[in-house]
Amino acid sequence: MFKMKPLQRSLAALVLVTALPLAALAQDKEPVKVGLVSSKSGVFAQQGEEVIRAVQFAIDEANAKGGVDGRKVEVQIADDEGTPDAGRREAEKLARNGYNLLIGSIPSSVSLAIGQNLDRWDAAYFVVASKSEKLTGESCKPRLFSTNQSDPMDLAMIKEWAKTLTGKTFAVLAADYVWGRDSGESFKKTVEASGKSVPLSLYAPLGTKDYSPYIAQLKAANVDGIWVAESGRDAIAFVKQAKEFGLIPKTKLIGHALLLNFIINGTGNALEGEQGNSSYTPDIDTPANKAFVAAWKAKFKRLPTDNEGQAYNGAQVIFDGVKLAKSVKPGDVSKALSGAQIDTIFGNVTMRAQDHQLLLPNYVVRAKVADGVLRPVIEQTFPPSIIPAPSPLCKM
Numbered sequence: 001m002f003k004m005k006p007l008q009r010s011l012a013a014l015v016l017v018t019a020l021p022l023a024a025l026a027q028d029k030e031p032v033k034v035g036l037v038s039s040k041s042g043v044f045a046q047q048g049e050e051v052i053r054a055v056q057f058a059i060d061e062a063n064a065k066g067g068v069d070g071r072k073v074e075v076q077i078a079d080d081e082g083t084p085d086a087g088r089r090e091a092e093k094l095a096r097n098g099y100n101l102l103i104g105s106i107p108s109s110v111s112l113a114i115g116q117n118l119d120r121w122d123a124a125y126f127v128v129a130s131k132s133e134k135l136t137g138e139s140c141k142p143r144l145f146s147t148n149q150s151d152p153m154d155l156a157m158i159k160e161w162a163k164t165l166t167g168k169t170f171a172v173l174a175a176d177y178v179w180g181r182d183s184g185e186s187f188k189k190t191v192e193a194s195g196k197s198v199p200l201s202l203y204a205p206l207g208t209k210d211y212s213p214y215i216a217q218l219k220a221a222n223v224d225g226i227w228v229a230e231s232g233r234d235a236i237a238f239v240k241q242a243k244e245f246g247l248i249p250k251t252k253l254i255g256h257a258l259l260l261n262f263i264i265n266g267t268g269n270a271l272e273g274e275q276g277n278s279s280y281t282p283d284i285d286t287p288a289n290k291a292f293v294a295a296w297k298a299k300f301k302r303l304p305t306d307n308e309g310q311a312y313n314g315a316q317v318i319f320d321g322v323k324l325a326k327s328v329k330p331g332d333v334s335k336a337l338s339g340a341q342i343d344t345i346f347g348n349v350t351m352r353a354q355d356h357q358l359l360l361p362n363y364v365v366r367a368k369v370a371d372g373v374l375r376p377v378i379e380q381t382f383p384p385s386i387i388p389a390p391s392p393l394c395k396m
Contacts, residue, residue, distance in 0.1 A: 032073040032328050034059065034318065035094030035123070037114070038104035042082030043232060046262050047106045047307050051128060052077060054308035055103060058315035061295065068319045069326060080105050084113035095121035100330050101318050104311065108132030108179075118143040124321075124330035128314035129307060131179065136355040137391035143334045145356045147314040149279045151179060152391075155186045157277060157362040157382045158256065162190040164380075165254065167224025169197050173214055173238070174229035174256075176203035183229035183256045199223070208234055211241045219247055229256040236266040243270040259367050259376045261305035271367045272374055278365040280309030280345075283378045289345035303371060313345050317358065354390035362386075 036055050039048025059073045067073060076099045080087035087110035091102055100123035105111050111130035116139065118125055124143040127135060131151045135144065170191055174180035180203060188198040200221045202214050218226055226247075230238050235258055242248045248270060255276030264271050282293045282303045292312060296304045304312070317337070322328055325336035339353035350359045361383055365376035 029069075029071045030328050032068050032071050032319070032322050033099040033101060034073060034075045034315070035091065035097075035099035035102040036075050036077045036104045037080050037087060037091045037094060037102060038077075039082045039106055040077075040079035042080075044082040044106040047129065047232075048080075048082070048104075050262075050305055050307035051104050051106065051311040054304065054311035055315045057296065057299065057308075058312050058319075062319060069323045071322070071328065073319075075099070080110050082107055082110070084109045087111075088113040088117065091123070091125075092117065092121055095123040100124070101322075101328070101333065102126065103128060103314050103318060105130060108135065111135060112139055115139060115141050115144045118330070122330060124334050126314045126318055128311045133391065136357045136394060138393040140355050140391075140394035140396065142338070142356070142396050143330055145317065145334075145337060145351065145358070147317045147358045148310045149360055149362050150357060151182060152388050153357075153360070153362055154256065154277060155182065156386050156388050157364075158183070158186055159190045160382060160386060161277070161364055161380065162187055163194055165191070165225065167196070167252075169199060169221075169223040170225045170227060170254075171218055171221050171223045172198060172201040172227045172229075173218065174201075174203055174227070175231060175234060176205050179231075180229045184227065187227045187229075187256075198227075204230070204234070204238075206234065209237055211238045212245065214238075215242055215245050215247050218251070219245070223251065225252045225254050227254050227256065228258050231257055232263075235263050239263070239267040239270050243267070249273065259365055260307070261375060262307075264367055264374055264376070269374060272369075273367065275364060275366050275379070276376070278306055278363045278376045278378070279360075280306045280313070281363065281365060281376050281378055282309070282371075284309075284346060284363075286345060286347045288343060288347075292345050303373070303375070306376070309345065316344060317342060317351075349384065352390060354396065355394040356396075357387075357390070359384040359387055 038051045039045050062068050062073050078090035091114045103126040106129045108130040111127050114125050127146045133151045172184040174184035253274045259276035320342050321333035321337040325332040337351050340351050346360050363378050364380035366379050370377050
């Protein structure tokens with residue numbers, strides 16, 4: 001029987017290893033297990049569907065390129081139903097099953113519920129859409145990362161943007177809860193500081209279906225512009241009725257989170273020509289975003305939406321954390337990301353160590369036809385330098 005000499009055995013092994021595909025070599029590495037918890041039902045189902053689609057796209061893309069740090073990415077998906085109780089319950093199931101790199105919920109209430117349990121579950125959580133200042137303030141956690149623009153970041157941008165608005169008189173129509181009131185009051189304070197007036201501020205309860213009483217007051221006020229901070233189905237209902245009753249286009253709307261793709265798509269051409277803020281659009285001029293948009297168009301035959309761009313970015317942050325940590329353990333990933341410089345679809349940005357807020361640019365957009373569709377198109381970019389300092393309430 002022929003026996004190989006030690007040198008021959010070593011060379012044969014080397015040839016065998018080099019012949020193996022990357023996927024086979026990665027089999028010995030622990031996989032990246034993503035727990036994707038978002039809304040498949042409930043008020044935020046449409047946005048949740050976009051988030052799920054984009055995170056799955058990022059995972060498929062990574063696996064097609066040999067995985068992340070040579071590791072296969074696996075995912076389990078759960079429905080948070082848009083409620084804190086369901087979100088906490090489903091996120092815990094995912095984490096207990098080993099899918100403890102969590103991502104995906106839309107409302108801040110669900111993200112806050114998840115965030116409080118990360119140490120107990122041995123998990124990390126990556127925010128892609130929730131905006132509450134509590135996430136990076138009093139409720140911040142070492143294993144919680146905000147990968148999208150937060151309320152404080154939006155409000156800082158609003159203060160700069162409002163200074164450039166034309167017109168002398170404005171009104172506010174906002175949702176009657178913390179986010180809407182913070183937005184409306186911040187706008188009013190900024191505009192009045194620049195010598196303009198806000199004679200009317202209206203706050204509509206969540207779930208309002210009939211906006212005609214508010215529209216009547218807004219028409220009677222005869223202002224130059226209306227600051228609108230409504231979200232989801234409420235925003236769609238208001239815009240449709242504002243068009244029906246002749247409030248727009250006679251009076252311009254200025255939107256906080258109003259010019260989201262699904263709101264524009266849900267209101268016909270009513271928002272064409274209106275201005276607002278946006279967290280993401282396909283127009284962002286970076287190599288990573290151009291590659292993402294091209295790959296997305298090749299698969300879906302359309303541009304990515306704002307929610308899809310933000311969710312894709314959040315998944316990339318998870319992958320970057322795994323690469324930096326050379327580990328899939330949530331604690332290791334969290335330590336590696338804290339203070340890290342990351343190349344993203346928004347450019348090279350910092351994950352601030354003090355509160356784990358990703359320091360992103362922010363955008364003013366206008367709804368207009370581009371690439372054959374009515375969508376938000378960037379008109380102004382505000383740099384990360386205007387982002388407020390970390391909240392003193394955040395104690396990592």
